[in-house]
Amino acid sequence: MVKHIISTRDLERDAIDTLLDKAITISKKWPDNRPLQGKILGLLFFEPSTRTRMSFxxxxxxxxxxxxNLGGPEVSSVSKGETLADTIRVVNGYVDALVLRHPRIGAAQMACEFSRVPVINGGDGSGQHPSQTLIDLFTIRESMPLDDIQVGMIGDLNYGRTTHSLAYALAKYEATIHTVTPDGLGFPRSVIDNLADMNLQIIQHQTIEEIVDELDVLYVTRIQRERFPDVASYLHVASGYRIFPELFDNVTKNLIILHPLPRLDEIDPGVDSLPYAKYFRQSDNGIPVRMAMLTDVLG
Amino acid sequence: MVKHIISTRDLERDAIDTLLDKAITISKKWPDNRPLQGKILGLLFFEPSTRTRMSFxxxxxxxxxxxxNLGGPEVSSVSKGETLADTIRVVNGYVDALVLRHPRIGAAQMACEFSRVPVINGGDGSGQHPSQTLIDLFTIRESMPLDDIQVGMIGDLNYGRTTHSLAYALAKYEATIHTVTPDGLGFPRSVIDNLADMNLQIIQHQTIEEIVDELDVLYVTRIQRERFPDVASYLHVASGYRIFPELFDNVTKNLIILHPLPRLDEIDPGVDSLPYAKYFRQSDNGIPVRMAMLTDVLG
Amino acid sequence: MVKHIISTRDLERDAIDTLLDKAITISKKWPDNRPLQGKILGLLFFEPSTRTRMSFxxxxxxxxxxxxNLGGPEVSSVSKGETLADTIRVVNGYVDALVLRHPRIGAAQMACEFSRVPVINGGDGSGQHPSQTLIDLFTIRESMPLDDIQVGMIGDLNYGRTTHSLAYALAKYEATIHTVTPDGLGFPRSVIDNLADMNLQIIQHQTIEEIVDELDVLYVTRIQRERFPDVASYLHVASGYRIFPELFDNVTKNLIILHPLPRLDEIDPGVDSLPYAKYFRQSDNGIPVRMAMLTDVLG
Known part of the structure; x- marks a missing residue:
């Protein structure tokens, strides 16, 4: 049976742990026997995502x-108006597995129905982004067990699929999530309802200062300028959700700071040299985690 | 001597058969000894053609x-106004063979004059597209001998180099071609004259229904919207050249349906599950056929 | 310690000679043991430069x-407004070495500060372009010793970093440079001052005819149309800086003609068949020279 990786929400905790274990093994010693020699991975990107693509x-x-590679401006000429089903069928002839990035939610799930080769979801609209979530979990697990942790999420939690996807996965590990967001940029209602069904507790806070002491993980996200009517109101709002070194002067816990990158102003460069800063490590972890995913579906 | 593949029209029937034989061998058992390891293929695409490129x-x-890879928006910066001859000479230093796609008819032929490495024509304007034609012949030969077959061609035969290139090759196998096209979208006069010189018989029909029973191969092509003054006239015309399952209810011959893809509305999805539908198989056949071409010029 | 190649100006003559020696060894017998198997080179191009990219x-x-590959239209989505430092840190996780092309002078030098992997400067604005210069030197050295040669430079010496970069390197070999340029397109003041500090002698001439007899090397560059108010004035000026076969009718020295390519009208195609013409050889030399650079930083 062909193996796909579409969503961390649907993955059992055991399956997640197995992938993370595999990634840890790989991160300690990269395979020197070229286990996928002769295999071809197709990168079918219907919207740009250079980091995800390069990392895979x-x-x-x-x-x-x-x-x-199939991405950027070329992709339009792939489809020339044909259905996604036809495109998947044709590209199937060229490759041994596919990473699909698509602006439409559910696209990766649909692609599986027509694909003879494994499909990995590289992000489907505001839906899932399982490789990013596995990287987040992997990076947390490098510092602490995944069970029962306190996770702060700050910034725009409305539009970012990264935090939704992570929250669904954390629910399986009985985490508590603390959110600090501008008005209107909290989790969407549907996500909150789904997380409640999974017994994940979400606590809203007014400022990051009031909760930072209790956190094991602080997950920072970008607040996008284009959500605001003008630059002044963006700057006014965004400044309240900015992370700077002094914020951590009195923390006692050994927390870690994550960010899916790229960052703009939301993390002061002074934070980079703190021992808590793990966002570049998190970016590097994309390689062993995606190696684990690829060997899982192709090995 | 450097070996090029520019046109199926100029290839002897023996040379075509040899390439097809090689492709059949490859399609049965892909070489596991990496015969072209260390060789570099340059993909010099002066107009987009994602499928041809990806398949090669x-x-x-x-x-x-x-x-x-050299294609899409980058190609303009290759040439920066220089002559095709200079571009070919420079790129020759980087690669062991070249696939050239160019909007100008005769470009591949001209490239051969300046190239120290083998050139494969990946399509030159309304000229030749030999790899597509070899794939078409290969797919037909999987179902029947190539000699003396009845081939229907429906849709736009004026602008499509695919059908011209195939017709020239079929002439070597004494095929008869039956055409069903809208007014003004039949074969161009020059193609008809050339085919007549090669003793290929072309019979025009008003509808596909009147001939479908006698066909061994039905080759369907896209009718491009931009050839029509408005959507309404496109829809009106195109609907008469659409293939649907009921068309084959009473056929007695074991015909096969081909299409160079992508398809839009010209083949109803209901046709996909008929045993006659070979267009996805045809697309998959691009790999062994192009492997045969590459080993032929580089082996 | 991580080894970078940023500028031929800062390279010692010994280091240049070592790289050129290595390139000569490679050009005579390409390594057949795949010495960099398993290594990944990142091509981070913030402005298009297809030849440099393809050649590397x-x-x-x-x-x-x-x-x-990271270039062309995609690169904007890499950075999404992040700092070059962050981009370098992230891309470091994907690759074993980097070639960086950037429109800003000094960008490659800055990248070294943040990079854990070797950085090769693929051109930084009007700054340095060390691989091109090494190719120029390599091609000269195929015909003559590098010491004490007479080098003519014709065309636009103001905007072309290629000639600046080459002049700085030639200063280490006690060359004399003869320039023939339109008004306003001579070396910039800063370059002249730097070269004077390095004791390089520059002699300006009115026409190429008056000096061609004494040259060991004639380096031709493109005069860009967009520097002129209209086509007529471009044509009027450019025609005086055009190289044609008759120019070499009476030369007695065994000079060589170089050009970084692409050329437009500045070298008559009739020159191509003269024994002096080495610009296509120069282009081909990009491969062994860049192989030497890559093994130097990665070997």
Whole structure:
């Protein structure tokens, strides 16, 4: 049976742990036997996502495989108006597995129905982004057990699929989530309802200062300028959700700070040298985690 | 001597058969010894053609070789106004063989004059597209001998180089071609004259219904919207050249349906599950056929 | 310690000679043991430069390594407004070495400060372009010793970093430079001052005819149309800086003609068949020279 990776929400906790274990093994010693030599990974990106693409591509190359790129401006000429089903069927002939990035929620799930080769969801609209979530979990697990942790999420939690996808996964590990967001940029109602069904507790806070002491993980996200009517109101709001070194002067817990990157102003560069800052480590972790995903579906 | 593949029209029937034989061998058992390891294929695409490019790229990777991509928006910066001759000379230094796609008819032929490495024509304007034609012939030969077959061609036969290129090749196998096209979208006069010189018989029909029973192959092509003054006249015309399941209810011959893809509305999805539908198989066949072409010029 | 290649101006003559020696060894016998297998070269191009990119990519493939491409329209989505420092840190996780092309002078130098992997400058604004200069020197050295030669430079010496970069390197070999340029397109004041500090002698001439007899090397560059108010004035000026076969009718020295390509009208195609014409050879030399650079930083 063909193996797909579409959503961390639907993955059992055991399956997540197995993937993370595999990634840890890989991160300690990269395979030197080129286990995927001769295999071709197709990168079918219907919207740009250079980091996700490059990171998967690097992971595939590290495993001895090769990549077929389809992205950016070219993708329109792939489809020329044809259905996603036809595109998947055609590209199937070229590759051994597919990473699909698509602006429409549910696209990766639909692609599985027509694909003879494994499909990995590289992000589907405001839906899932399982490789990012596995990277987040992997990075947390490098510092602490995943069970029963206090996770702060600050910034825009409305539009960012990264935090939704992570929250669904954390629910399986009995985390508590503390949110600090501008008005109107909290979790969408549907996400809150789903998380409640999974017994995940969400506590809203007015400022990051009031909760930072209790956190094991602080997950920072970008507040996008284009959500605001003008630059002044953006700056006014965003300044309240900015992370700076002094914020951590009195923390006693060994918390870690994550960010899916790229960052703009939401993390002061002074934070980079604090021992809590793990966002570049998190970015690097994309390689072993995606290597684990690729060997899982192709190995 | 450097070996090029520019046109199926100029290829002897023996040379075509040899390439098809090689492709059949490859399609039965892909080489596992990476025969082109260390070789670099340059993909020099002066107009977009994602499928042709990806398919050649996949074929090269399957043979253990690697690709250097040059296409889409980048190609303009290659040339920066220089002559095609200079571009070919420079790119020759980077690669072991070239696939050239160019909007100008005769470009691939001209490129051969300046190239120290093999050139494969990936389509030159309304001229030739030999790899597509070899794929079409290969797919037909999977179902029947190539000699003396009845081939229906429906849709736009004026602008599509695919059908011209195929017709020239079929002439070597004494096929009869039956055409069903809107007014003004039949074969161009020059193609008809050339085919007549090659003793290929072309019979025009008003509807596909009147001939479908006698066909061994039905080759469907896209009617491009931009050829019509407005959507209404496009829809009105195109609906008469659409293939749907009921069309085949009473056929007695074991015909096959081909389409160079992508398709829009010209083949009803209901046709996909008929045993006659071979267009996805045809697309998959691009890999062994292009592997055969690459080993032919580089092996 | 991580090894970078940022500027030929800062490279000692010994370091240049070592790189050129290595390139000569490679050009005589390409390594067949794939010394960089398993290594990934990142091509981070913030402005288009297809030749430099393709040539580095080909060199890396020839050494058995692989490439991760980041260029053209995609690069904007890499950065999404983040700092170059952050981009370098993130891309570091994907690759074993980086070629950086950037419109800002000094960008490559800055990138080194943040990079854990070797950085090769692929051109930084009007700054340095060390691989091109090494190729120029390599091509000269194929015909003559590098010491004490007479080098003519014709065309636009104001905007072209290629000639600046080459002049700085030639200063280490006690060359004399003869310039023939339109008004306003001579070396910038700062470059002249720097070269004077390095004791390089620059002699200005009115026409190429008056000096061609004494040259060992004639370096031709493009005069860009967009520097002129209209086509007529461009044509009027450019015609005086055009190289044609008759120019060499009476030369007695065994000079060589170089050009960084692409050329437009500044070299008559009739020159191509003269024994002096080495610009296509120069282009081909990009591969062994860049192979030498890559093994130097990655080997």
């Amino acid at each position: 591509e690097s992971a595939m190359l590290r495993l001895g495989g090769t990549c077929l | 790229e996949s074929a090269m990777l399957r043979l253990g070789g690697t690709c250097l | 990519e080909s060199a890396m493939l020839r050494l058995g390594g692989t490439c991760l």
